[in-house]
Amino acid sequence: MRETVKINKEEPQYCVAAGVTFAQVDAWFGHTVRDLKMDIIYPEDKEKTYPCVVWICGGAWLMMDRSAHLAYLSELARSGFVVASIEYRTSNEAAYPKQLEDVKAAIRYLRAHSERYNIDTERFGVMGESAGGYLTAMAALNNDTVYDVGEYTEQSSKVQAACPWYPPTDVSSFPYETAEQAAASPESLLLGRNVMLYKEDAIKICPVTYVTNDAPPFMIIHGTNDCTVPFTQGELLHDRLEAAGCDVQLIAIEGANHADYQFFQRETWRRIIDFFHDKLGYAK
Numbered sequence: 001m002r003e004t005v006k007i008n009k010e011e012p013q014y015c016v017a018a019g020v021t022f023a024q025v026d027a028w029f030g031h032t033v034r035d036l037k038m039d040i041i042y043p044e045d046k047e048k049t050y051p052c053v054v055w056i057c058g059g060a061w062l063m064m065d066r067s068a069h070l071a072y073l074s075e076l077a078r079s080g081f082v083v084a085s086i087e088y089r090t091s092n093e094a095a096y097p098k099q100l101e102d103v104k105a106a107i108r109y110l111r112a113h114s115e116r117y118n119i120d121t122e123r124f125g126v127m128g129e130s131a132g133g134y135l136t137a138m139a140a141l142n143n144d145t146v147y148d149v150g151e152y153t154e155q156s157s158k159v160q161a162a163c164p165w166y167p168p169t170d171v172s173s174f175p176y177e178t179a180e181q182a183a184a185s186p187e188s189l190l191l192g193r194n195v196m197l198y199k200e201d202a203i204k205i206c207p208v209t210y211v212t213n214d215a216p217p218f219m220i221i222h223g224t225n226d227c228t229v230p231f232t233q234g235e236l237l238h239d240r241l242e243a244a245g246c247d248v249q250l251i252a253i254e255g256a257n258h259a260d261y262q263f264f265q266r267e268t269w270r271r272i273i274d275f276f277h278d279k280l281g282y283a284k
Helices: 070-077 098-112 131-141 181-185 187-192 199-203 231-243 266-280
Strands: 014-027 032-043 051-057 080-086 120-131 161-165 217-223 247-251
Touching: 014 098, 014 247, 032 070, 032 266, 051 098, 051 131, 051 181, 070 080, 070 266, 080 098, 080 231, 098 120, 098 131, 098 181, 131 161, 181 187, 187 199, 187 217, 217 231, 217 266, 231 247, 247 266
Parallel strands: 051 080, 051 120, 120 161, 161 217, 217 247
Antiparallel strands: 014 032, 032 080
């Protein structure tokens, strides 16, 4: 059987640039350096510019894999975005705020190379899960330029929309029974000291501390049965943003545990795509 078909060009071809170095950071006790990398899914379309969404992987700040969710991120990209999945230093490499510095360095790099990847520099979103959800909220809320470290500091690291999944938002309030239990927690490892004994220091690294009335739009997604990051953490951020008069919505996924399968269903991703289209717009 032979068939001749005519196929019209209705959308661009999307490509993946894997392992793009966006920064170099100290390694091996400060004696060496290593690359921080990102994977970028982008349209080969020089006629338009596209909003960009930065994805931040979770893993309790102890481990992460920027390529773990590329299958889902590619669907987001093909809905009309440039998507960059970024790497950051884990807490065994460096304590906070190095993780936030890495996220902001990635955003600045993307703005600096916007022509290469057809990015609209005025329309950036950020999204991440768990520890990445925490960094999502911090990147959206804490715009102190002290965290803009490294190259391309002439570029802004501000974002225009944020979608954190099951984020720790007040690490000073996690329900630890003893100081010894708290000492071994991911939150204490991130801070570099015990979050139960040093509450004032812990509060300084909490997203809820940086809520102001000029925060970008937020869509928080959290499972009601989360046994790792309590659902109340997502509620707390939502309530603080709402009280400040911000544009915020909380999507409570009924019965979902931490990183549960419900977060990877088409219905969830349809809501995410609709949110970013609403807040960032479409290709121009």
